[in-house]
Amino acid sequence: MPDIKALILADTIVDPILRFLSDRSTTPFIEAKTGPYNQVQQILMDPHHSVWKEENELLIVWTTPERSIPSFEKVLGYEEFEINSLMDEVDYFARNIIESSQRSKLTFVVSWSMPPHYREIQTLAYKHNVGHTNILMQMNLRLAQHFSNYNHIVLLDSNYWYISLQKKSFDHKMFALGKINYSRDYFEKAAYEMKSVIRAFQGQTKKVIICDLDNTLWGGIIGDDGIDNINLGGINPIGESFIQFQKELKKLRERGILLAISSKNDESIAKDMIENHPEMILRMFDFSSYRINWKDKAENIAEMVNELNIGLQSVVFLDDNPTERERVKQAFPEIYTPDLPEDYTAYPTFIRMLDCFETIEITREDRVRTEMYQKESERKISLSNASSIDDWLKSLDIIVKVLPLEKNLLTRAVQLLNKTNQFNMATNRYTEDEYWNWSSFDQNQVYVFQVQDKFGDSGITALISFSVSNNQAEIVDFVMSCRVMGKKIEEALLFNVLSKIKKMNIDSVRARYQKTDKNQPFFDFIKDKYTDSSDYLLDMNKVPSPDFINVINEVQN
Structure with missing residues (x-):
């Protein structure tokens, strides 16, 4: 697949992200260039600027709220400001982005957020038209309203990047030496999320989850433990985690991801568990295909893929057994076979964090x-x-x-x-x-x-x-x-x-x-x-x- 050419317009130094966007270990391969430093508004307003001479498929607009919206700098400084004037500035910024977005196939706008190392006064944070957090939320919602009729403009959730990173997002030394607002890990996370969105536009998202049953959808082995002794729900953290895991799979099913089963089990016993256990979230009608038998799982998966008439590259295989996972990895490298956490309580978070189900719309x-x-x-x-x-x-x-x-x-x-x-x-x-x-x-x-x-x-x-x-x-x-x-x-x-x-x-x-x-x-x-x-x-x-x-x-x- 050819490289995607991208232009990044930013009001801070974001050059470290270039190496992560161009990293060929993950698709797509993005060949990005940064525009002149801190000239975002000027470039967006000037259709004849030199940066527009080269055609780019992707435009990335990455700004800080205080630099792109002058009134927000007053908010941060606890100065007097007019909320209507601030929103007028947001409107003006949004219109410039919409106009410039016509010069590329796809436009990413990084939403405005306050970094976690910046502590807001907690009593004021959400106070309407006063707190930094409240006003920033209004600003982002205003952008979203402007972009709602333009599907080629994607407002990316930078606040999620901060929350999900679980590593430091700000490096004091990098800022002191080069005025770089973000850490290496943050740039890597941003590139990772941008690539997942592009894959959705390219039709590369996954369409089917094929999952095991024992110790995957529930705790225990149904053939040995019996339906009354399976760990599912109840008042213990592991049983509750399997419930939450099934709920996450159900959400994916509701938005169009197919579910299927590949399990080494007695079919009648497994079906009885699925249909009659009172805590089961998923029932047999939630699955588009299943193979519950003692045959090789790779063989079963091949049959189901053929039955559903989908490509192997569209499949995710979930199984707690590392031997079964390795068998499928060897047989079908095109199938995404992630390693499930050893800790069952981590299952719900694991499925929520998968980026391979990104979508543009739900029809x-x-x-x-x-x-x-x-x-x-x-x-x-x-x-x-x-x-x-x-x-x-x-x-x-x-x-x-x-x-x-x-x-x-x-x-x-x-x-x-x-x-x-x-x-x-x-x-x-x-x-x-x-x-x-x-x-x-x-x-x-x-x-x-x-x-x-x-x-x-x-x-x-x-x-x-x-x-x-x-x-x-x-x-x-x-x-x-x-x-x-x-x-x-x-x-x-x-x-x-x-x-x-x-x-x-x-x-x-x-x-x-x-x-x-x-x-x-x-x-x-x-x-x-x-x-x-x-x-x-x-x-x-x-x-x-x-x-x-x-x-x-x-x-x-």
Whole structure:
């Protein structure tokens, strides 16, 4: 993956972060430069400044509140100030950032916070319009309000960096020698958090947690101890920690992370524990897949990954047994297999601190993803009972609704583009503002597709966009969720879009496939539809229209 070029505008010295951003032991690799020292406002206001001559994908604005907002310096000095004037200064600062953010694909703004070595008068800290803490919170909320309509601007929580660091965030010697406000550890933490956000925009976040049962979801071994002697809940700290751990997994499930089980156990005994123990937070319906048997866990995981139709790189494996973890690490290095703490009471904090589930938005499809995968399991059961693939496909009663891209569908559309890896023609990644602006041009068309069948609604699961120029059409993006692959739905989608293009009297259509490590499934679909794969020209007569799929156009042709 190529380096991301970044520009950092700061009113203090932040150069030590550059080495952590460019550290190649973690992705992405960020090649960053700092702008002139303490000239943030001047640079944001000047579109012709020399720093803007070089294109940067990422802009990082890192300021201290007292330097960027003059009235806040009065607050710190216990001088008289006008709260309305202070907020006007915040508004002005925010507008300058919004204007400058158009010069990069993504903008990070580091929120304002007071370092922990600065002690506030506790009786005044939260006093409204008086205390430093209260006013700073208002300032950050004001920034958040300004940025709320711009998804490419991310307000980063620097206060969390301080709280979670658990190391010194300020080095007196570094400040005395170089006026550096932050410690080496703080810069490393900041870079770590920035990279996790970028990975979310690049679609690299994890999608599935596969976890063990004994001494992972509960304390003890269910086959030996029995349901009455399992340590879960109760009035002891370990049992309560397992409850909290399950609650954290439940939260992840509610926002779209799939849960699965890989456990060496007797299936009936384990299921009885999950379904009938009064303190269990997670029940069998919370899991999209499971393998509870005595087989090799790596083999079980391979089966579930295939069943869920996801890539290994999207999986997190949690197991208390270091031998089982090592087996999975050796078999599937792409799977993230962290070492669980030896202390069970640390489990809840451990899962909360994982950064691999970062997301840009939580959509309706996220909230019902587990249910959608469970419906997919029902479809596969019906397949096993069908006399043939064709009979099974016809029995599904598949309906595809073709919708124009509208504002209310934008978040889901961009999520599909950014998170889909396998069935993704070009693997382009976008911000919402960027994609909406692109779709607004007359020569560009975007269609999204809602898929449903007799088992239920799969939601918005696909997108095709194309651009027209000089009587030629270019398919720019073609993505489809892995949940609906294998039912010839992709054939219906492409046929529908090509039919629209034909009505425009277009001479030729290209679909440029950009190979990645993960999108071979798309090439397997498209390769026989090219007249010549070297020029990506489509033979429109080679795209069939499956007669068992009912396509409903909600687009004016």
